[in-house]
Amino acid sequence: xxxxxxxxxxxxxxxxxxxxxxxxxxxxxxxxxxxxxxxxxxxxxxxxxxxxxxxxxxxxxxxxxxxxxxxxxxxxxxxxxxxxxxxxxxxxxxxxxxxxxxxxxxxxxxxxxxxxxxxxxxxxxxxxxxxxxxxxxxxxxxxxxxxxxxxxxxxxxxxxxxxxxxxxxxxxxxxxxxxxxxxxxxxxxxxxxxxxxxxxxxxxxxxxxxxxxxxxxxxxxxxxxxxxxxxxxxxxxxxxxxxx
Amino acid sequence: xxxxxxxxxxxxxxxxxxxxxxxxxxxxxxxxxxxxxxxxxxxxxxxxxxxxxxxxxxxxxxxxxxxxxxxxxxxxxxxxxxxxxxxxxxxxxxxxxxxxxxxxx
Numbered sequence: 610x611x612x613x614x615x616x617x618x619x620x621x622x623x624x625x626x627x628x629x630x631x632x633x634x635x636x637x638x639x640x641x642x643x644x645x646x647x648x649x650x651x652x653x654x655x656x657x658x659x660x661x662x663x664x665x666x667x668x669x670x671x672x673x674x675x676x677x678x679x680x681x682x683x684x685x686x687x688x689x690x691x692x693x694x695x696x697x698x699x700x701x702x703x704x705x706x707x708x709x710x711x712x713x714x715x716x717x718x719x720x721x722x723x724x725x726x727x728x729x730x731x732x733x734x735x736x737x738x739x740x741x742x743x744x745x746x747x748x749x750x751x752x753x754x755x756x757x758x759x760x761x762x763x764x765x766x767x768x769x770x771x772x773x774x775x776x777x778x779x780x781x782x783x784x785x786x787x788x789x790x791x792x793x794x795x796x797x798x799x800x801x802x803x804x805x806x807x808x809x810x811x812x813x814x815x816x817x818x819x820x821x822x823x824x825x826x827x828x829x830x831x832x833x834x835x836x837x838x839x840x841x842x843x844x845x846x847x848x849x850x851x852x853x
Numbered sequence: 854x855x856x857x858x859x860x861x862x863x864x865x866x867x868x869x870x871x872x873x874x875x876x877x878x879x880x881x882x883x884x885x886x887x888x889x890x891x892x893x894x895x896x897x898x899x900x901x902x903x904x905x906x907x908x909x910x911x912x913x914x915x916x917x918x919x920x921x922x923x924x925x926x927x928x929x930x931x932x933x934x935x936x937x938x939x940x941x942x943x944x945x946x947x948x949x950x951x952x953x954x955x956x957x958x
Contacts, residue, residue, distance in 0.1 A: 678914045678915045678917075678918045679914065680914055680948060683914055683918075683921070683948055684947070684948040687921075688946065692930070692933070692935075692937075692938070693859070693934075693946040694859075694938075694941060694943055694944035694945055694946060695944075695945060695946065696938075772918075772922050778922065778926065779926070
């Protein structure tokens with residue numbers, strides 16, 4: 610599967626009704642493009658310039674390619690996202706516009722609660738063993754922190770493969786890796802972030818010195834998941850067992 | 854065939870500058886990317902904002918996806934977007950599909 614995120618800043622002064630139309634178009638995407646799975650939006654409550662997140666996925670690169678050429682994508686989504694008179698979003702230079710990763714199944718599945726996307730710039734010169742060590746630390750965090758209902762660490766492959774889901778069309782991504790987290794509630798997210806876990810503590814310390822400085826930079830968003838059309842209704846590639 | 858119909862409103866004093874951007878930046882950029890340049894037309898205004906309509910064409914949405922990629926990777930497209938945005942008051946951009954009895958069909 611391909612997991613994908615688009616995370617935006619909003620153009621100052623944009624009418625609320627226009628932003629609402631964009632949010633609806635994103636959540637309604639699967640109504641018109643059946644290849645779009647698990648589409649949800651959220652309003653970032655973390656500090657910073659990022660305001661609106663859209664999370665979704667595809668069963669395969671071929672499914673993603675059908676999304677890319679669908680008239681709803683060009684005619685409705687791009688109306689609000691691309692340069693044009695009705696654009697709602699704004700450039701921000703943060704490199705968070707498109708991201709995502711490959712996965713074997715809907716490991717991210719969570720049709721409610723809280724999402725946290727941690728975008729990481731890991732040292733490209735770090736030995737592979739150190740990157741794997743980071744991945745292992747994430748796996749340990751998920752096992753040791755009951756608040757984490759979802760935890761996926763992966764290469765941010767979709768940042769450069771946005772054209773067809775396979776071929777890189779731009780230079781290396783601003784954020785090399787993603788850590789997608791899920792929590793049942795904002796209280797649970799807060800409990801994790803302020804808790805005793807090693808990675809939570811490292812993050813509170815701005816990753817300073819963590820694993821010989823493997824984390825060069827980090828950016829994150831946190832939002833309550835607003836599920837879109839068909840998310841969790843059992844008619845799609847859902848992994849509902851264990852949720853809630 | 855698919856048409857993109859961009860219709861914007863600009864103050865009269867900005868109309869000439871807007872049209873120059875379309876002619877010198879928009880047309881070469883879009884046609885080099887693979888879009889067809891169909892037409893550019895203006896209203897008279899008569900004290901009201903000037904309507905400017907630019908129409909582009911392409912064979913189908915697969916081709917548009919390739920054109921779109923080229924545009925996104927072209928620095929001129931970002932310059933064109935910000936420059937035209939600074940001049941227009943508002944407008945729409947619509948993908949339209951010729952009816953069977955249309956000459957363009």
